[in-house]
Amino acid sequence: METTREKNDNRDNREGLKGWLNPSRYGWERISYWLQRLTGVFLLVYFVGHIYETSSLVRGENAWNAMLELTQTPWGHIFLILVIGTSTFHSTNGIRLIFTHAGKGLGNPERPDYPYHAMSLNYRQKSGIWVALILSAIAMLYGSSVLFGGE
């Protein structure tokens, strides 16, 4: 099978990364795929940075306060609000994907008929994307009120 797969294994005319980066042509599920990837990579980068910034704790109070001066700024807050939004979207959409990947919420096969609309692209699972976006917006609003509202 290895040799069969490697035959004709050229990249001619494959869309490449452009195929991933343009989410606009195929509806909400494609947009959700694009956002899930983007938010995942962004959150991984944030996570690595977060583990590094919190390690300043071991160098004492001065190092910790110096780190806070860098991060507790308006831009730092905006970045954190983005993190809040992306993590909410990634989690909620991720749960929707776990269900759909397991074939749940997609309906059952049936005899197709004109206009041949796809059963799997139903509103029941599609609404999960919208719920994720709405929850993400709410979380970002709440995060803004905490970070910029002051306590």
Add this chain to the structure above:
Amino acid sequence: MTGMLKEGQIMKIHYITGIAALFVVAVHIIVRLITPSFSLSLVYENVIKNYHNTPYIILLESILILVAIHGFNGLRIILLELRQNKPWEDGVAIFTIAATIALIAYGTRTIIVASGLGLG
């Protein structure tokens, strides 16, 4: 190590770590917001106090392990889709495992050292 596990097993780990990470991160955020408030929770003494709380450091360690595995496995999936040849795939597997272990080790060091700070 990824060669020892079937892809289906790796993906089950990916789904489980994702769900588990959601819970522990949610608890982490709630704790930051309410003990006693977000801005006060960032004061050095309050942060150190948290590291003396055993359930809390277990929570932090769980977040570290779950998010590191889930995140780097996600990156592995993306990288595997970009190129398909043996050196690249082996390199991606090694990088994923190494990065996961390195990040967990680095974070665990912070937790261990911080839990010893401010005592006595």
Add this chain to the structure above:
Amino acid sequence: MLGKKNRGIDDSRIDNTTHNELTHKTVILNVYRANARKDDSPRYDTFEIPVQRWMTVLDALLFAKSYSDSSIGIRYSCRMASCGSCGMKINGIPRLACYTKISELSGGRTITCEPLSNFPLIRDLVTDFSQFFERHKEMAPFIRNDNANITDETMLSEFKQSPKDVDQYLQFSYCIKCGLCYSACPTVATDTRFPGPQALSQAYRYYADTRDNSSIQRLNIADDRHGIWRCHFAGSCSVVCPKGVDPALGIQLLRGHLMGFSRNEKKIAELRDPVSEQ
């Protein structure tokens, strides 16, 4: 089943039930021209085509080929969305040229025709399907049942399969191998070892067929680092499929069985008594 409007399905991107009024007597056809053998720089040739109501993009291309430039390379056959030959990108989206009426396109007066992405180019709008067919073959797209004796004529029989059993896989058997799903898939865009939505949905088609008793082998073929797990339910395959196969549904259902979320016990169809004994 007929004319179901309220299934809660939104397919507005590729909707061949909505037609715009034709406001011009002609359309401008931009056709991608390139020859992989000659390695020339690709270009777009423009043709002005008189348009009539219900004219399809294939009609427009054949008009251009007949009256303007007979060298346009185009693959077509049945002209009724049955053979799958005329797949191409029309205004950036993979569609069948014979099944796409000009009146349903919303890009104004200009129609751009390009070869399907993710397939090696041969010439102009014609692409090489050999890797696509190889992926399909890797899924063992045939019934495997070691209880059925197909060598001894006296033992010829038939499987007992109810309409309900057939409904489990019928929609996936309507695949015409047009390649539109393969072209739309974001994983196929970068992963040269991914089987693609068509092959994986055919894997489910045979998995779900009660006449087949090689379920474990079929799951093992799909359970690969570049197999079913590289599908992320972007759904683009089902958006572009012209026959209602809904490959995304087949793939997720197969994955559900692989993950153990779905009950894996399939009742294998019984064989009737051999014809010679009836």
